[in-house]
Amino acid sequence: MVLSRRVLLLNASYEALGTVDVPRAVRLVWKRAAEVVVRDGERVLRSQHFTFEVPSVVRLIEYVDVRKRRNNSGKQRLRILMRDKMRCQYCGARGSAFELTLDHIIPRSRGGSSYPENLCAACITCNQRKGDRTPEEARMPLLASPSALRYGLDRAVLNHYALSRPEWRPFLFLDEEARTVA
Numbered sequence: 678m679v680l681s682r683r684v685l686l687l688n689a690s691y692e693a694l695g696t697v698d699v700p701r702a703v704r705l706v707w708k709r710a711a712e713v714v715v716r717d718g719e720r721v722l723r724s725q726h727f728t729f730e731v732p733s734v735v736r737l738i739e740y741v742d743v744r745k746r747r748n749n750s751g752k753q754r755l756r757i758l759m760r761d762k763m764r765c766q767y768c769g770a771r772g773s774a775f776e777l778t779l780d781h782i783i784p785r786s787r788g789g790s791s792y793p794e795n796l797c798a799a800c801i802t803c804n805q806r807k808g809d810r811t812p813e814e815a816r817m818p819l820l821a822s823p824s825a826l827r828y829g830l831d832r833a834v835l836n837h838y839a840l841s842r843p844e845w846r847p848f849l850f851l852d853e854e855a856r857t858v859a
Contacts, residue, residue, distance in 0.1 A: 679720055683838050684732050685845045687714065689740040693835055693849055702735050711735040715844050733844050753793065754779055760823075760833040761798035767807065767817045770800050778804045782823065783811060797823045 684702035686694045697705070703722060705711035706729075713732040720731035757779060764771050766780075780799035783789030786809055797819060799807070807815045832849075839845045 679722065679731055682717065682731070683842075684717075685734045685835070685838075685842070685848060686711075687734060687736040687848060688743070689737050691736065691848065694737075694741075694743055695835070696838055697735075699731055702732050703729050705735060705737075706732065709738065711737050714848075733842065734848060753796075756834055757793055757796050757823075758798050759837045760793070761821070764798060764820070765800040765803050766797040766819050766821060766823070767799055767803040767812070769820055772798075772800055776800065780804045780807060782819070784809045787811075794823055 680699050682699050683696040684699055686697050686702070688694050699717075699722070702711070706713055712735065713730065714736050715732070715734040717731040717733040722729040722731055755774060758774055758777055763773070763777065765777065777798045778801055779796050780803075781789045781791070782795050782797060785791070789795050803817065807817055812819055835845075835849055839849055
């Protein structure tokens with residue numbers, strides 16, 4: 678369905694800010710707060726009186742400083758699950774956003790924070806088994822280090838969406854990353 682597709686949102690400086698849904702992107706263009714950079718193929722939205730090209734990438738007209746907003750974002754859970762590639766960081770089992778939980782590596786009862794560096798994806802079984810202990814005490818070592826910062830979490834979300842949207846790759850600098858790795 679066209680309305681549920683994601684649209685890459687760029688700042689006026691072409692910095693990737695995140696994604697929005699198609700209706701939000703069309704409203705931004707309609708209000709002249711953004712411009713279409715790349716269309717989503719031949720897809721269109723039709724209303725009774727208008728036809729709108731469906732954007733794949735939009736760019737804000739005015740620069741927005743998002744550093745403060747990024748630090749207070751409420752979408753932390755999904756970003757952490759994507760950062761951890763939808764896998765339990767204790768047993769490696771894959772799961773959906775509904776099957777995985779967030780585990781505090783240092784339990785909150787022991788002063789552990791709710792920052793991304795102290796959170797990881799865990800299946801319900803491993804989370805219950807670990808309980809109110811550290812991974813060392815529970816003899817459950819982490820499969821990967823959860824040291825990604827918020828910028829890394831945002832980047833993980835965008836990379837996840839870009840797997841199915843090749844037209845986003847130049848704006849996320851994924852083509853350059855592939856060349857430097859090769």
